[in-house]
Amino acid sequence: MRHLNAHRKLGRTSEHRMSLLRNLATSLINARDERIKTTVQKAKELRPFVERAITLAKRASALQGDDTAAQALHLRRQAASFFHAGNQGAGVAARRGQARAPRTAGVAALKRLFDELGERYRERPGGYTRIIRLGHRDGDNAELAIIELVDNPREREAAETAAKRSKSAASGKKKPAKKGGKAETSSADSTKREGRGGRRSKKTESTAAEQETE
Amino acid sequence: MPNPKRRHSKSRTRQRRAHDALRAPQTSLCENCQEPRMPHRVCPKCGHYKGREVVKVEQEA
Ligand SMILES: [Zn+2]
Numbered sequence: 001m002r003h004l005n006a007h008r009k010l011g012r013t014s015e016h017r018m019s020l021l022r023n024l025a026t027s028l029i030n031a032r033d034e035r036i037k038t039t040v041q042k043a044k045e046l047r048p049f050v051e052r053a054i055t056l057a058k059r060a061s062a063l064q065g066d067d068t069a070a071q072a073l074h075l076r077r078q079a080a081s082f083f084h085a086g087n088q089g090a091g092v093a094a095r096r097g098q099a100r101a102p103r104t105a106g107v108a109a110l111k112r113l114f115d116e117l118g119e120r121y122r123e124r125p126g127g128y129t130r131i132i133r134l135g136h137r138d139g140d141n142a143e144l145a146i147i148e149l150v151d152n153p154r155e156r157e158a159a160e161t162a163a164k165r166s167k168s169a170a171s172g173k174k175k176p177a178k179k180g181g182k183a184e185t186s187s188a189d190s191t192k193r194e195g196r197g198g199r200r201s202k203k204t205e206s207t208a209a210e211q212e213t214e
Numbered sequence: 215m216p217n218p219k220r221r222h223s224k225s226r227t228r229q230r231r232a233h234d235a236l237r238a239p240q241t242s243l244c245e246n247c248q249e250p251r252m253p254h255r256v257c258p259k260c261g262h263y264k265g266r267e268v269v270k271v272e273q274e275a
Contacts, residue, residue, distance in 0.1 A: 132269055133255045146256075146269060 008045055019084070022106065025050045026083045028129075028147060029109040029117070035148030043131045043147040053082035054128045057118030076114060085110045120151060 010017055024046045028036050056079040060072045085106035121128050127150070134144040241250040246262040256263040263269050
């Protein structure tokens with residue numbers, strides 16, 4: 001019985017599985033739009049895996065006190081094990097004046113993790129990724145999903161335009177809900193953004209917004 | 215090796231299979247395009263999910 005066995009084996013040996021997870025984590029963090037498409041099972045295995053790496057970066061960005069450099073380096077080396085990155089990411093960058101392009105995708109992912117994502121998720125208590133189911137794939141009928149980093153640039157942009165639009169709608173009220181679908185989208189989006197206090201409050205607010213627009 | 219002693223009647227076979235029917239998947243109408251879609255999944259027709267997010271680019275050949 002698989003009682004108390006938390007993870008999927010994904011039909012692989014442990015080395016193969018670790019390698020897969022590192023590849024997936026690297027792809028997710030390096031992806032241009034911060035999302036990758038994979039099977040639901042792989043996405044669900046990847047979620048806790050990358051989130052642990054992100055937490056390390058988050059802790060590095062919140063360091064205070066004397067030996068922060070040493071602590072940051074340690075965190076970075078710990079995080080390196082979540083990618084095919086070696087542990088060279090920190091030292092290599094500033095050689096001979098100009099910054100070199102990272103040698104491997106894993107090193108690039110590690111760099112991006114510590115340069116960008118640690119800062120971005122500073123206030124977020126976990127839950128840095130989102131999994132959205134897509135349906136089944138032709139061929140093997142595997143269920144696919146998108147896994148993406150939350151709070152990504154595309155999302156923030158959408159939230160900003162939505163906020164702008166709702167503000168102008170409130171002040172002017174020239175064209176109230178001309179495009180029903182569009183208006184609904186924006187208000188739901190903005191309430192989700194504001195109601196960050198917790199899952200419950202978020203949920204009630206968004207449903208309230210939906211009823212309002214109906 | 216064990217072997218069947220008698221043939222089964224059609225009736226017996228059909229009675230066994232009476233419980234084998236498959237159910238159609240549960241669907242609801244997409245809020246955006248009114249097409250049927252499965253719950254908790256992106257609409258395959260228009261790529262919307264949860265009233266917002268165009269998760270997929272709308273594909274048209
Ligand atoms: Zn639809």
